[in-house]
Amino acid sequence: MPVEEFVAGWISGALGLVLGHPFDTVKLLGFFKGMSFPIASIAVVNSVLFGVYSNTLLVLTATSHQERRAQPPSYTHIFLAGCTGGFLQAYCLAPFDLIKVRLQNQTEPRAQPGSSPPRYQGPVHCAASIFREEGPRGLFRGAWALTLRDTPTVGIYFITYEGLCRQYTPEGQNPSSATVLVAGGFAGIVSWVAATPLDVIKSRMQMDGLRRRVYQGILDCMVSSIRQEGLGVFFRGVTINSARAFPVNAVTFLSYEYLLRWWG
Numbered sequence: 185m186p187v188e189e190f191v192a193g194w195i196s197g198a199l200g201l202v203l204g205h206p207f208d209t210v211k212l213l214g215f216f217k218g219m220s221f222p223i224a225s226i227a228v229v230n231s232v233l234f235g236v237y238s239n240t241l242l243v244l245t246a247t248s249h250q251e252r253r254a255q256p257p258s259y260t261h262i263f264l265a266g267c268t269g270g271f272l273q274a275y276c277l278a279p280f281d282l283i284k285v286r287l288q289n290q291t292e293p294r295a296q297p298g299s300s301p302p303r304y305q306g307p308v309h310c311a312a313s314i315f316r317e318e319g320p321r322g323l324f325r326g327a328w329a330l331t332l333r334d335t336p337t338v339g340i341y342f343i344t345y346e347g348l349c350r351q352y353t354p355e356g357q358n359p360s361s362a363t364v365l366v367a368g369g370f371a372g373i374v375s376w377v378a379a380t381p382l383d384v385i386k387s388r389m390q391m392d393g394l395r396r397r398v399y400q401g402i403l404d405c406m407v408s409s410i411r412q413e414g415l416g417v418f419f420r421g422v423t424i425n426s427a428r429a430f431p432v433n434a435v436t437f438l439s440y441e442y443l444l445r446w447w448g
């Protein structure tokens with residue numbers, strides 16, 4: 185199994201994250217101290233995403249990354265490989281994303297002298313507390329919603345990227361840096377617009393159970409969110425998600441493509 189795609193995915197995910205971090209922190213007006221935890225986690229997750237995507241395409245089309253410019257895969261194969269990558273990355277992402285959401289939502293003012301410390305003191309303490317208080321399965325709270333969010337939308341992500349690259353690149357050639365940046369950025373925006381409704385539900389499921397269980401499941405969470413807040417609830421955060429998605433994914437695709445070209 186070729187591993188370059190896993191390594192390129194690892195590095196490009198970390199680079200994309202550096203750009204996305206300020207948006208992620210602003211998103212919930214919370215604080216998410218330090219970058220080492222997000223960098224480490226996103227690098228692993230991106231490596232799974234790109235590695236599984238490329239290796240699934242290899243199985244489906246019998247072409248390696250280098251051969252795909254001359255023999256472009258069909259959009260159906262791209263979509264299926266993207267969905268497979270999205271499905272598997274969601275499971276790796278689930279515990280990291282849960283910790284991120286729990287820390288971001290911890291918006292109590294920072295400890296004043298004499299006040300009690302925050303519930304979670306950092307990523308490791310957060311993971312250990314969830315494990316202790318909610319059991320090992322607690323670390324995967326919201327994982328189904330995350331899988332439903334990522335499986336189709338990562339398919340859309342790769343279709344948009346490939347479609348735009350093909351549109352603006354002469355046949356058989358590699359796309360230019362400008363094309364990769366724009367196609368990557370738009371792939372990020374389109375997929376995040378599609379992902380936002382389930383992103384809202386996923387975050388609510390991840391916060392559920394902290395004090396008491398409110399929702400019986402994904403459907404119940406959807407229905408009660410719509411009842412209480414109307415359909416607009418599904419678009420909460422869509423602007424910040426899109427603003428973050430462009431630079432993050434432009435840089436992720438540019439570094440991924442160039443690392444693979446560089447390694448031949």
Ligand SMILES: CN(C)C(=N)NCCC[C@H](N)C(=O)O
Nearest residue numbers: 334337338341375376379432
């Ligand atoms: C819409 N979704 C879930 C995606 N397109 N996922 C693929 C990776 C996105 C990138 N790591 C990011 O954080 O934007």
